Amino acid sequence: QITLKESGPTLVKPTQTLTLTCYYSGFSLRNDGEAVALIRQPPGKALEWLALIYWDGDKRYSSSLKSRLTVTSDVSNNRVVLTMTNMNPADTATYFCAHAGTSDYHIDSWGQGTLVTVSS
Amino acid sequence: DIQLTQSPSTLSASVGDTVTITCRASQSIGPWVAWYQQKPGKAPELLMYKASTLESGVASRFSGSGSGVQFTLTISSLQPDDFATYYCQLYNSRFPYTFGQGTRLEIK
Numbered sequence: 001q002i003t004l005k006e007s008g009p010t011l012v013k014p015t016q017t018l019t020l021t022c023y024y025s026g027f028s029l030r031n032d033g034e035a036v037a038l039i040r041q042p043p044g045k046a047l048e049w050l051a052l053i054y055w056d057g058d059k060r061y062s063s064s065l066k067s068r069l070t071v072t073s074d075v076s077n078n079r080v081v082l083t084m085t086n087m088n089p090a091d092t093a094t095y096f097c098a099h100a101g102t103s104d105y106h107i108d109s110w111g112q113g114t115l116v117t118v119s120s
Numbered sequence: 121d122i123q124l125t126q127s128p129s130t131l132s133a134s135v136g137d138t139v140t141i142t143c144r145a146s147q148s149i150g151p152w153v154a155w156y157q158q159k160p161g162k163a164p165e166l167l168m169y170k171a172s173t174l175e176s177g178v179a180s181r182f183s184g185s186g187s188g189v190q191f192t193l194t195i196s197s198l199q200p201d202d203f204a205t206y207y208c209q210l211y212n213s214r215f216p217y218t219f220g221q222g223t224r225l226e227i228k
Binding site for chain 1: 121152154156158163164165166169170175207209211212213216217218219220221222
């Protein structure tokens with residue numbers, strides 16, 4: 001059974017960097033065909049895809065946020081870390097991580113999400 | 121970047137109705153669309169992938185179709201539990217993953 005759980009601060013000040021950790025189980029990013037996606041959802045708004053990291057270390061980023069995002073993988077500890085620099089109030093959102101795999105990398109399992117508020 | 125436009129944004133229907141949600145891509149994307157259902161305060165749940173493949177465990181009243189630029193999600197015989205928000209998503213390593221803006225299905 002695949003599970004994912006997001007961990008990070010609930011409150012971030014403007015201009016600070018967000019570090020969000022996604023802990024997962026039930027699969028390994030050492031294995032061919034696995035990936036982890038990061039998605040966010042501002043309150044009352046639509047889902048927004050942020051980044052994807054593949055089992056082989058390849059990464060994809062949202063074009064609009066690429067300059068602010070970095071995603072890394074720590075396979076020994078079954079975790080993925082997303083950093084987002086220069087946070088501002090518009091980045092207030094629930095941040096999700098999710099598993100993508102099953103041959104064509106569609107997202108099939110999600111974490112519960114964690115709300116990050118950007119405010120001074 | 122490729123844009124996905126869902127229509128309608130809001131849909132009012134009754135239990136037992138059949139409804140269709142459309143997702144249109146700004147350029148051809150093959151079959152690489154997934155559909156998700158999201159309820160308030162919850163993470164999305166996968167309904168369909170590769171346009172028309174039903175995720176295991178999802179009720180057969182959900183069906184998907186399309187390829188290229190136009191995709192549809194049809195829900196037949198609406199049940200009370202189906203009233204939620206639905207999102208389409210482009211997924212493929214050649215393109216940035218993108219979500220549609222969502223369709224809220226509400227009880228009439």
